[in-house]
Amino acid sequence: MPAVKEIQEKMRARAGELLRDGGVSMALGWKRGEFCHDPEPAFFESEAELDNFVYDGFSSPLLSKYLIETIRKDKQKGEGKGSKFLVFLKPCDSYGLNLLLKEHRVERERVYAVGVGCPGMLDVDKIRAAGVKNMRSFDETETEVTIHASSGDKTLARRDILLEKCLVCKGPEFAVQDEVLAPGLPSFEGGDRFAGVTELESMSPEERFSFWRNELSRCIRCNACRNACPVCSCNKCVFDNPQSGVQAKSNADSFEENMFHIVRAFHVAGRCSDCGECSRVCPQKIPLHLLNRKFIKDINAFYGAFQAGADAEARAPLTNYEFGDVEPGAVVKRGGGA
């Protein structure tokens, strides 16, 4: 089985090939950020630029959403009509791309999707919590990660420092792809992704309220969650639109913190693929995925199991109905999907 570094090289080589003569005018991948643990999404237009290409345990950010702007700009230029864009997808990223395709945000024929196996993405906070300070570089295998830092070298079990989303991995399959590199990496699926929701549901309303008050009051409305979300891709968000009647660029008060997050969760309800990026990117560490997962849990309970982005055809739960659907009163009475 290939080590993560080998996969990176494979990807780099394949991107080079495709840029050279594969009919792809640009590749979307990751490049090294300021630190070793924050690779950032990047566009690669030539083979030469690929020197900076990175794929490792921190290549968590989703890339597909950048296709919207890329294609739009390409169209505006009016040149290069029909050019294709290469995008790299980890298995779970493919759901996000599928949603963008389904909602016509991205045209399928403009995308060349290369799936890559994923060793499980790492959580820098967990590494820090393990006593690592000033991480400089790291070596990784599928099971272990050795970190070189000013606090000394440290080897940690990969499972112990995985991102939350990887502990409840959706599995190694791709919802959409044109080709797959390094398939078959083992995933860490099997966790109960609704455990956090269930725990909250079992609390008293007062406890829940104070939990969320505490969490949401930290929101600084930086919009990082919105920017990271693959389905939060409106041309103009209602919260930015002065004509919407609910415009609010900052939180003037506690209500607006609630409002922003309830409305955002509602707008992506039935469309959220549960990629977990919102929580990961939140600088205030608000567990936003617990809002989205509540909707997912309810949807599964009320209307049957549904995985947004799993296929391009199925109707989203909120654009669908059945005569015998549960009544809102009954939902409230029994305390949601609990």
Add this chain to the structure above:
Amino acid sequence: MEFSYFPGCTLKTKARDLDETARLAAEALGVTLRELPEWQCCGAVYPMSREEIAVRLSSVRALMAARDEGRPLLTLCSACHHVMKRVNHDMQTDEGLRTKANNYLQPDKPYAGETRVVHYLEMLRDEVGFGEVARKVTSPFKGVKIAAYYGCMLLRPSAVMRFDNPENPSVMEDFISAIGAAPVRFPYRNECCGGYVALDDRGAARKASRRVTRAAAQHGAEALITACPLCLYNLKENGGGEVPVHYFTEFLAAALGLKTLEGGLARAS
């Protein structure tokens, strides 16, 4: 198939035949009847007044015991079935009665009508199936014309009893066919035999019972069957003796070859 079994007072005394033949037949049909260990009288009549709690309690005890045994409750006597089923229905639907009864009895787990009350005939129809009964019959009553007398208690009020079509029932006729005999349908099979009034006003009971037996005879019945000791008593004692009256289980046990029919009805075969 296992049931908690509530025989009721008369089945231990004057209606031993009913109890005995029912048990024999059940065993032969693969149905296990487990008599409730400490049953008391069902109350004999359903208290129609909503204020009467105490007289409902003995039924509730039996129902609750069956619930705790985790089995449906099987009844045989029509009156017991009537009372059990209706009290159970009260416990399901009447919150006031439920609360009061539970307050009296103080059970570990309050009773809310969870037990399913099943009459022996319903058991034959829905659990065993008349097809199966027919297969197990060894001495069919071929050609014998039998009229089924349902009486009141099994059928009415149908909204609660849910036993059969209250005005055109068929379960006993199907039973008669299953034991190889010919069912005789007659219009008074669901009219009253006189019931408890027999004790106070024999004349009234006579009038009611005679109407039943006469109609059965007129329609050519050679025998009448019933599930109720009181009906049997009235039809026999006050019905003029035109047609012999038996418990349906007597015929069942005889057809299954378990016990000969007392009074010996001529068999065509």
Add this chain to the structure above:
Amino acid sequence: MPINAESGEFKPMIVAFCCNWCSYAGADLAGSSRLSYPADVKIIRVPCSCRVNPLFMLRAFQRGADGVIMCGCHPGDCHYTSGNYFARRRMALLFSMLEYLGIEKGRVRVEWVSAAEGQKFAITMNQFAETVAALGECKRLEDLRCQP
């Protein structure tokens, strides 16, 4: 918050969204049958329950409402065939979410009221107003700016 709060007695502020074809007509029937319900209930007419955006409900709370109720045609009877079905799903999820956030569940309600159900409309509004009054002022979804 009530306009005449000085009386001391808590009067809840309740917004009712009613679809034009069934529930608003049901409210009219309650009126023409002189079936009373608290004046705290103020009705907003919408063409269909599916026109009610969860945003509107949150907006009402933001502006000080203590309870919000949505009424529409019975499932199967929507004037627009399917509007109430979509509304039903939206509200089921929204209500569950509000409860999850710790908002008292009695503050929101959906009721299907036909044009013929004036009595049901009045009974519903009386019940709802009673429930909301018992919960008191809505503090958990407040907007500080709106407080006097």
Add this chain to the structure above:
Amino acid sequence: MQRIGVFVCWCGSNIAATVDVDAVAQAVKTEPGVAFSTNYQYMCSEGGQAIIRNAIAEHKLTGIVVCACSPRMHEATFRKTAATAGLNPYMVEIANIREQCSWIHKDREKATVKAIILSRAAVAKLNLDSPLTAGETPVTKRALVIGGGIAGIQTALDIADAGYEVDIVEKTPTIGGKMAMLDKTFPTLDCSACILTPKMVDAAAHEKITLYTYSEVEKVSGFVGNFTVDIRKRARSVDADRCTGCGDCMEKCPSKKSKSEFNQGLSNRSAIYIPFAQAIPNVPVIDREACIKFQTGKCGVCQKICSAKAVDYEQQDEIMTRRYGAIVAATGFKTINLGRFEEFQYAQSPDVITSLEFERLCNAAGPTKGKVMRLSNHETPKTVVFVQCVGSRSTVECGKTYCSKICCMYTAKHAMLLKEKYPETEVYVFYIDVRTPGKGFDEFYRRAAEEYGVRYVKGMVGKVAEENGRLRVQASDLIADKQLVIEADMVVLAAAIEPDPSARNLATLLTASMDTNDFFTEAHPKLRPVESPTAGVYLSGVCQGPKDIPDTVSQAGAAAAKVIGLLAKDKLVGNPCVAGCNEPLCNGCSACELVCPYGAITYEEKTVMDHGVREQRRVASVNEALCQGCGACTVTCPSGAMDLKGFTNLQIMAEVDAICR
């Protein structure tokens, strides 16, 4: 900024008694945009409307708020008023301070405060109103009538006579319905067939009427003026164009054991059959369930015998898609299942029959050629008992809570017919009430009692028992406080009637509402009795509620008049409150398209200007002729690109804000 006029109506004392109308008018003066406010006794009166018109001119108003009764009552009136004064009719808002305020509150202070708040909300909404113009849609000048009984036939004839095309869809093989089964009709005792068959022939011969018998409506889409309907023409297995109606096939058909539906099962028919001699079309149909050829493959007699070569075993169901401007439901009724009323022994004795069966026995064209006989022994009954209200006015399971309306009269008719044919017969009628509100109806009933000697007994029958080959009827005579026992030969049950079961599905297809008994609901019980609340759908006959023939025919004519009124228009003025897409905001996600019940939203590639940048985008586009203005799309749209004119997001939020202020 708008210049708004607020007009507070007293509605006589309806509003003014509970609401301080002057205080309301004063309070709204300070609202933003309000340029004028006043109050008046009756705003809807000519005087009130004049005040509005004058104020619009005098104060140069851009919009008006009328604080009065429900908008469902007078919104249209005030829109017209505004229009005559030169305002856009959609610059009108109504604050409902009667139904939703003065009528339900007693406390004057509370009611006044609430009226002020409701008026403020209307002002807040009006501030955001903009003039709207209604679109127009053409009307398809053809009507569909579903059901070919007397109701459907009459409606179709009236529409066709006015010069419009009509299609009748009938699920059985012939038109005629229940009326064709009847013998005589009350209160004139004229022969049912004599008055119905000419109408059937007229319908068949009318150049504007097309009959689709043995057919059913399968799908309905569209809206008033523009319905598209799929009709399933079930395979008759007989080519209607070739068939001469000679009847040889029926004679030779070896399968003759099927119950005749037309004769209520009192006689048998062949597998290939014409329901009755005067059936229209006079073309047989093969009942494939009963046909030996279809069941075993071995027969084919009818095909061999048919000289016209009309029998076609290969015929398939055919789906036709047709367009209509209006649809009339005329699905009629059936008698209820009597399974739960066996105290009358209906299932257990052949001599206990329903009134409709009695009708067939009386009918000279019926299975007994008009001889009334006991079905057990074919003897003429000497004593006949009629039982009224069997299943009607009953709250028990399987009963009907309503009065079936026709039974009292047809029973009087049956009693008389019987007495006329067999004067020696003893006839009893057991009734709870005799209900005879109709022209000549009570006289008819009294004639039965007085001239024909029919014994009317107030009381109900409690039990019927077969005894010695006769029927022992046990009943009560409430006036004498006696229990009667009658030895009868025949018992006739006036079984309750209920809507035809096909109506339920049809209601779903038409999105027309039904009451708890599955009768179609009318748009207004008094003022719009032949219209369904769904525009363009009309009601004719018993599908709306129990009716006798005169009522049915008059309602059928009324429904036709409504249809003609619709079809006479070339264009329908639509509802201007339709959805619209703010293109720069549209993401092109198609969510709105999925929830639109009218298929009014399509997506197209369009050049959009966004922040001065011109680009090609996939955006939603609303077909305003199809849009009915429900607003489902507006809530589905996450970016708020979809909005609904007349009920915009900002307007509703302004109302919320005004109420919660």
Add this chain to the structure above:
Amino acid sequence: MRVDEKTLAEDIVRMSGTNVKKCMKCGKCSATCPSFEDMDVHPHSFVTMAEEGDVAGLLKSKSLWKCLSCFACVERCPRGVEPAHLIEAVRFFALSPQGLNKMKPDVVPIFLQNLEEKGAEVPQQLLTSAFRKYSK
């Protein structure tokens, strides 16, 4: 009608759990009653009298002891009125005061004796039901 009689009538109706206002005077209860001939006040009149508060008439009626509790009237009433329940409730009031039991235990041997002479088999069920119906 005295006030206490009116209250008593209301009590009886409430106890019976039946809604006498639903009665539409069709007489089906009386038509179906097997004891009609032995009754002085007939089932439909029971309902009307209860509705009118005529308790005295009900209490002294012979019919009180003639109802067989066969539920035919209950089953066949088209309006869900339960005349048998009403009769039972009146009977309850007639028996409630001390010492008014219609049947006393000391009569049992007589019953048994008389019947036994004819070789009868009086079932317990009959004794129990009769006592439940005739005494409190």
